[in-house]
Amino acid sequence: MFLVFFSHFSIGLVTHEKLSTQINTNTAILRQILAKLNRDNPDVENLQEVAEGKTSTQSSQHTIYKPGNANDGILNTFSHTTGEQSPYWEVDLGRVYKIKQIEIFVRRYCCGDLIRQLDITAGPSHNLMTRCAFYPGPAKTGYHLAFECSPIIFGRYVKIQKNGTSNLALAEVKVMAIVDRTVG
Structure with a gap:
């Protein structure tokens, strides 16, 4: 043995x-x-997530699902609006960044079909927003969607707005920006 x-x-x-x-x-x-x-592509090494923990708002709030849940870095929390015309979620990055990509994480256990007909925009002010992408959807539960902004958008605000009457539920939103890492 x-x-x-x-x-x-x-x-x-x-x-x-x-x-x-x-x-x-x-x-x-x-x-x-x-x-x-x-x-x-030297910008790859300078790509950084810049939305986590920043101030976010949404068009309405369904029960306890606050807008900050969509950029808290935790995939098990989520934001959720009530059913309304053109619901939206928005984050204020605090300053202008060179926005290269916007990522949306769909809730893991529900509601992927709510992620459809999305206008994803960014800009330096609310009246100077540029479309990064349009997502016709629908997404599936647990999807991770990544939208390349081409050309790069100089923006302080990122907004995700749904066309039509419904609600919007986001597990997490990440904003990837080119950050200058020069040492001064």
Whole structure:
């Protein structure tokens, strides 16, 4: 019985060593790919999420589901409006950023079909908003949607507005911006 156990243990070590070597090889390849991507697109390394914890508002509030739940960094909380014409959610980033991408996380357990007919806009003031994207939807429960703003939008405000009469429920919204990291 001891020999069988020892033999099985040795096989386990060899397998573990092979697996560890493969992981190290894959990690090295991934680092090379990321280095090339960063050389070809220097903005990638300066991309940063800038909406978390910032002041957000929405057109109405359904029970306890506050607008700040959609940019608190927690996927299990969410914002939710009441049923109304053209419901919206908006975040004030506090200053103008170079907005490259806006991400929307759909609730995990419900309501993916509420994410449809969305105008996703950003701008330096409420009267100078530019469309980043339009999402016809509908989304599915648990989706992670990413919208590239091309060209980059200089914006302090990001707004997600639904066309039609319904409600809007967002698990999380991330705003990815190019942040200058120069040391002064």
